[in-house]
Amino acid sequence: MSERSANGQALFEAKSLRKVFPGVVANDDVSFAVGAGEVHALLGENGAGKSTLVKMIYGLLRPDGGEMRLRGAPYAPARPGEARAAGIGMVFQHFSLFEALTVAENVALGMNDAPRARALDARIREVSEAYGLPLDPGRRVGELSVGERQRIEIVRALLQAPRLLIMDEPTSVLTPSEAETLFGTLRTLAEEGVSILYISHKLEEIRALCSAATILRGGKVSGRCDPRAETARSLAEMMIGRALAAPKATDWKPGAARLSVEKLTLPSAEPFGVTLRSLDLTLRAGDVLGVAGVAGNGQDELVAALSGETRTRPEAIRLGGAPIGGLGPEARRALGLSVAPEERLGHAAAPDMSLSENTILTARGRAGLASRGFLRKAAAEGFANRIVTEFGVRTAGVSHAARSLSGGNLQKFVVGREILQKPDVLIAAQPTWGVDAGAAETIRGAIRSLAAGGAAVMVISQDLDELMEISTLLSVISEGRLSFPVPVADITVEQIALLMGGGARAEADADA
Amino acid sequence: MDLSALNPADLAFSLIVAATPLLFAALGELVVEKSGVLNLGVEGMMILGAIGGFATAHGSGSLALAALAGAGAGALLAALFALMTQYLMSNQVATGLALTLFGLGVASLVGQGYAGQTLQVSARLDIPGLTDIPVIGRLLFGHDPLVYLSLVATALVWWFLNRSRAGLILRAVGENHEAAHAIGYPVRLVRVSAILFGGAMAGLGGAYLAVVQTPLWVEGMTAGRGWIALAIVVFAAWRPWRALLGAYVFGGVTIVQLNLQALGVAIESQYLSMAPYLVTILVLVVISADRARARLDAPACLGKPFYASS
Numbered sequence: 001m002s003e004r005s006a007n008g009q010a011l012f013e014a015k016s017l018r019k020v021f022p023g024v025v026a027n028d029d030v031s032f033a034v035g036a037g038e039v040h041a042l043l044g045e046n047g048a049g050k051s052t053l054v055k056m057i058y059g060l061l062r063p064d065g066g067e068m069r070l071r072g073a074p075y076a077p078a079r080p081g082e083a084r085a086a087g088i089g090m091v092f093q094h095f096s097l098f099e100a101l102t103v104a105e106n107v108a109l110g111m112n113d114a115p116r117a118r119a120l121d122a123r124i125r126e127v128s129e130a131y132g133l134p135l136d137p138g139r140r141v142g143e144l145s146v147g148e149r150q151r152i153e154i155v156r157a158l159l160q161a162p163r164l165l166i167m168d169e170p171t172s173v174l175t176p177s178e179a180e181t182l183f184g185t186l187r188t189l190a191e192e193g194v195s196i197l198y199i200s201h202k203l204e205e206i207r208a209l210c211s212a213a214t215i216l217r218g219g220k221v222s223g224r225c226d227p228r229a230e231t232a233r234s235l236a237e238m239m240i241g242r243a244l245a246a247p248k249a250t251d252w253k254p255g256a257a258r259l260s261v262e263k264l265t266l267p268s269a270e271p272f273g274v275t276l277r278s279l280d281l282t283l284r285a286g287d288v289l290g291v292a293g294v295a296g297n298g299q300d301e302l303v304a305a306l307s308g309e310t311r312t313r314p315e316a317i318r319l320g321g322a323p324i325g326g327l328g329p330e331a332r333r334a335l336g337l338s339v340a341p342e343e344r345l346g347h348a349a350a351p352d353m354s355l356s357e358n359t360i361l362t363a364r365g366r367a368g369l370a371s372r373g374f375l376r377k378a379a380a381e382g383f384a385n386r387i388v389t390e391f392g393v394r395t396a397g398v399s400h401a402a403r404s405l406s407g408g409n410l411q412k413f414v415v416g417r418e419i420l421q422k423p424d425v426l427i428a429a430q431p432t433w434g435v436d437a438g439a440a441e442t443i444r445g446a447i448r449s450l451a452a453g454g455a456a457v458m459v460i461s462q463d464l465d466e467l468m469e470i471s472t473l474l475s476v477i478s479e480g481r482l483s484f485p486v487p488v489a490d491i492t493v494e495q496i497a498l499l500m501g502g503g504a505r506a507e508a509d510a511d512a
Numbered sequence: 513m514d515l516s517a518l519n520p521a522d523l524a525f526s527l528i529v530a531a532t533p534l535l536f537a538a539l540g541e542l543v544v545e546k547s548g549v550l551n552l553g554v555e556g557m558m559i560l561g562a563i564g565g566f567a568t569a570h571g572s573g574s575l576a577l578a579a580l581a582g583a584g585a586g587a588l589l590a591a592l593f594a595l596m597t598q599y600l601m602s603n604q605v606a607t608g609l610a611l612t613l614f615g616l617g618v619a620s621l622v623g624q625g626y627a628g629q630t631l632q633v634s635a636r637l638d639i640p641g642l643t644d645i646p647v648i649g650r651l652l653f654g655h656d657p658l659v660y661l662s663l664v665a666t667a668l669v670w671w672f673l674n675r676s677r678a679g680l681i682l683r684a685v686g687e688n689h690e691a692a693h694a695i696g697y698p699v700r701l702v703r704v705s706a707i708l709f710g711g712a713m714a715g716l717g718g719a720y721l722a723v724v725q726t727p728l729w730v731e732g733m734t735a736g737r738g739w740i741a742l743a744i745v746v747f748a749a750w751r752p753w754r755a756l757l758g759a760y761v762f763g764g765v766t767i768v769q770l771n772l773q774a775l776g777v778a779i780e781s782q783y784l785s786m787a788p789y790l791v792t793i794l795v796l797v798v799i800s801a802d803r804a805r806a807r808l809d810a811p812a813c814l815g816k817p818f819y820a821s822s
Contacts, residue, residue, distance in 0.1 A: 060694065080696030096691035098684050100812065109684050110695050114677065 009072050011036045011195045012057075012164050018065035019052050025219050026052040030066070032214040032221065034164065039186060039196045041206040041227055043239050044216035045408075045436035050199055053216070054166050057197075058090045059083035070164075084112050089157030090166040091150065099142035103152055106141055110156040128155050131185045146295040147178040154185070165189065166197045169434075171205060175294050176464065183209055203232035203437075204465075217241055240438040254472075255285030257320075258456035259306075259337065259425045264316045266305055274298040274480045276305065281475070281482060283425060283456035288447065289485055290471030291460040292496055298480035299460050300342070303429050306458075307339035308332045319425065334365050336424035340415045340431060342460075344407060348414040351403040355395065356384040358402050359417055366421040383420070391416035391442055408435040412443060419446045426450060429460045444470045464496060523767060524651055528659060529725050531763025533558070533717035535662045537741035538748065538755045539669050540586075540713025545745055546673060547706035548686035548813035552608025553593055555738025556615020557711045558718035561586040563619040565719025566626060566729050569633050578633065578723045579658060579716055586715015587708050589615055594707040597817070598700050604815050612738065620731045631727035658720050663756075665713070670752040682706060686811035689818045699818050714738065736789060743792040747799060749809040765791050 010033035019027040027049045034040045044050045055061040057068065059077030068075045070086055077083040080090075097106050104121055108114035115123065121137040128135040133151040141149060150170060157165055167186075171179040186196055186209065200206055206213060207227045215223040215238050223238045230238075264279040276298050283289055293299060304310040306317065307329050314323035319335050329339070341347045349358045360380050364370040369380045384398035391412040395405055402410060415431045431447065432440035447470055451457045460477075461467050467474060473485040476499035483499050537554050544551050564585030569578035593611050596602040643653045673679040685692045685702045693699050718734060726733065740762050748754035769784045777784070 059696070080694070084696075092691075092694060096688070096694040098687040098691060100687050101680075101683065105680055105684075108677070109680060109692070109697075 010034060010069075011038075011071060012075075012197075013069040014053075014057070014066065015069070016066035017053065017056060017063050017068070019049075019056060019061060020064050027056070027063075028219045030216070030219070030221055032224070034195045034197060034212075036163075036195055037190050037193045038212060039190050039198055039210045041210035041213035042197055042199045042216065043203075043206065043213055043235065045240055045438065048216040048239075048436075049219040050216055051168070052219075054090070054168060054197065054199065057083070057164075058088060058166060081112055084110075084160055084162075087161070087163035088166065089160060089162030089164070090168070091153040091157055091170055092168055097141050097149055097152060099140070101141060102137065103135055103139050103141060103144075104137035106152055107137070107156045107159065110153075111160055123159060124155060127158050131155075131158065131188060132181055133185060147174050150174065150182075154182075158189075162194060164195045164197060166199075168199045170198075171200065171202060174462075178294075179205070202463075202465075203227075203235045206235065207232060215239055236437040240436065254287050255454060257282050257284050258287075259283040259320075259458075260318045261306075262316055262318070264305060264312060266301060266310060266312060268301050269310070274301055276301050277480045279482050281485065283458060285424075285454045285456055286451055287473055288451045288457045288459060288471045289473045289475060290467030290488070291458060291475055291477050291482070292464055292467050292499075293460075293462070293477035295462055297478050298482075299429065299477060301480070302477065302482075303339060303341055303427060303460065306337070306427050307341070308337075330365070333362060333421075333423075336366075338362070338366075338418040338421055338423035338426050340418045340426070340428045342429035342433065344410045344414055345403065349402040349410060352401050354401055355388070355393075355398040355405075355413060356380045358413075359384045359387065363417060363421050366423070387413055387416040387420055390420070391446070392439060408439060411435050412439050415443050416446070419450055422450075422453075422455070424455055426455060426457045427460070428457065431459060431461070432463070432466060433461075440466070521648075521651060523771065525654070527760065527764050527767045528651075528655065529763075530766045531759040532659050532662050533721040533725060533737060534741050534744060534762055535666065535756060535759035536717030536720060537714040537738060538744040538759055539662075539665055539752060540710035540717075541741055542745045542748065542750055542752060542755055543669060543673070543682070543713075544706050544710035545814055546686045546750055546811055547682050547703045548689055548811050548816065548818075549597065549703050549707055550604050550608065550815035551590070551593055551611070551707060551710055552605060552742065553589065553611025553615065553738075554710075554714050554741050555734055555736065556612035557586040557589045557714035558615075558721070558738045558741075559619040559732070559734045560589050560615045561715025561718030562722035562734060563623045563626070563718075563729070564715065566631065566722040567622065569631050569723045569727075570626060570629065573633060575633050575656065575658070575723060579661075579719050582719020582723075583712040583716045586718065587712040590707050590711020590714075593711070594704045598704050598707070601817055601819070604817070616732060623729050623731060626729040627731065629729055631723060633723055633727060656724055658716075658724065666752050666756045673752065683811070686813055689813050689816070693818070703818075714741070717741070740788065740792055743796055747795050749799075750811065762788060762792070 013033040015031050017027050017030040030049070030053060042050050042053070052061060056063050059080045059082055062078070075086060077086060098109070104117065104124060107124055108120055114120060124135060124137045128151065133155055135148065135151050135155060141152065170182060174182060190196060198206065198210055207230065210227050213225050213227045214221055215225070217239065222241065225238070227235060260282045261279050264276055266276040268275050274297060279302070281289070291299070301310070305312055308327055308331070309329060312325035314326040317325040319332065319337055322335070324332055324335060345351045350361065357380070359367070360369045360375060363383060367383050369376050369383060381398055387393060388395060388398060393405070393413045393416070394409050405413065411432070411434060415428060418426055428447065431443050435443065444466070447457055447459065459467065459470060468488060471488050474488050474491055474496065475485040476483045476496055478499065537558055541551065541554050561582035565578040565582030568581035569575065589611060593607055596607045597604050643649050673683060681697050682702055685697060685699050689699045721737065722729060722733060744755055744758035744762060747758040765788045769787045773781050773784050
């Protein structure tokens, strides 16, 4: 682009990159350039080829065609180690961390020539303080919050003085204040001349942070722009290639109580789990309760308790007045409580089973996919096809394994499967995590209309904008405590941010 | 019952001898499991090491050669396991069980000609002055070199896992192989190396059993020691020094059992023979009872197959 050729040579250049996987062209004729000290956004829907592209830059995949140049010289890393040696650092979306190891050990693993333990500890402290990312090298990663874990990845990358830092959806798991800190760090780095390739779904962030953007659609570059001169809406439309439907304000008239939780206290069975402390909540028909909070504050435990994977005293959880705390997931489902868990592969769906088989797993009762002990395969296929059509799941067919779908597509399928069963109560954890803007809109719309039809919904998410958009009530989970739900209209982002930082506990203590 | 017939120094001495094969095999399996691979074929690798060591000692009379041959035989069988589980992606549990059966079969076949034969390989340390010290002299300075090797190996495995970079990479691979791959470590190579080391150690343990502990070839002479070694790894919570403790505890149970039988305790001998195995089961149940604790200790990717393409 002319802007960059003006400040001289681009630091990194990709020319006509091509990568083909069996049956799909993941990247086709992808060219872009990143200047020194530039924060460059890489935008695109799920399956647009962003991950494939950065994996090639980081040496995890080899391009089938085209070339890359670093400081003008040909660059073709065969291994991540070579990429790191060439000055490329990467912060992964799903952290490449080892929970049972310490911070220092994790950092050492990501370095090509790690110094001795004591020197490394000192350097970790030094770098983490210089960039406002406090870290204790001796702590076990399993004990750390998600924000702290991300700091490890960033510090690990920074210790090798990278020239190009790739950030894959870095803020999807951070609180607003943690994200602000991160932006500060990234701006400092850019001023020091480090280039940043920034991948995110959060368009506002990209507008605030990036000075250039390359947009991918279907594996090809579909546009280039300066995000500061665009609106979030125009960026989203460039990304999905069509106009977005504006969200409608919901008419909210809560009805009778559907699900109530009373004084639920539950110690966690997991080694690094969170204990739920004296949870109280009521979901009425028509409610969409948004539960905000930083990951690892009891969300997983709450979902397990509500779904029936963890049993409680029967009276602690009531569904339409009936005590269900002692029932398992299948019995709760039959009574009308559906759950779409966060982890798609292995928890929400069986990876090696086909999509239609996966519908049978949770919908056999409510959608009539089995009778007298026999499976009704045709009905299951029909139901799976309905999910695929209504939620725009991109798949070659419902007989394909769940594993073959991209993360966002499987997420649409899993959420769609629960919504189409018309539950009375739906618990959805991170319903749009990793899902692109268009599909997220579909999912949110479906959740809203489910609530409008008289169901009660709980959405657990770390995406505050999303919660503000779809919820009628909002509550924050922090250290296993849930704040009192407040109508969304009466709360500001600042108040929520305060609660996420442990304010829920202060409030609970004040109540006591 | 005449307890005076028991000599504490003799008991301690035979305890160490009984524990050494367990220690070798457990250390090897510990490293294998730390890399995220569950090899249930320890018993098969041990017995192959036993016949390899026995045959070599029978022919050459050398303890060193026998130890090498045992380790080699164990590693050879482990290489088969590595090929099947790491390259052909077969199921680790099923392959490990098959390895045990296969090893037992091959060992009986090879060992046909040696059935009932005895060995005379003496390589006890004898340091004039030190070994002659009453009671502790023989206990500390009167063993064969392999006993000392097993203690050195414990220290080395500990150092490797906790202090060396290669050990850190091995633990990382066992903890999260996707992440290790993403950072750029050769997951498969690390695991194959660990499997071969585990096989060599199991084979060495088997060779010690057949050449030193009971210098006599009997079909199926490992008699479940491979399984006990597997149990010791869990008992040890994947820590080398606790594996040493575990091996000595289990070795001790075996010795006590044998001595009680020799003393003619009025219990059916079958019950006494059962004792070490019952203790194994008991210990495993007690250790696994605390689910959170057990999960924290175990390598997170233990037994999970790794597909390099993803």
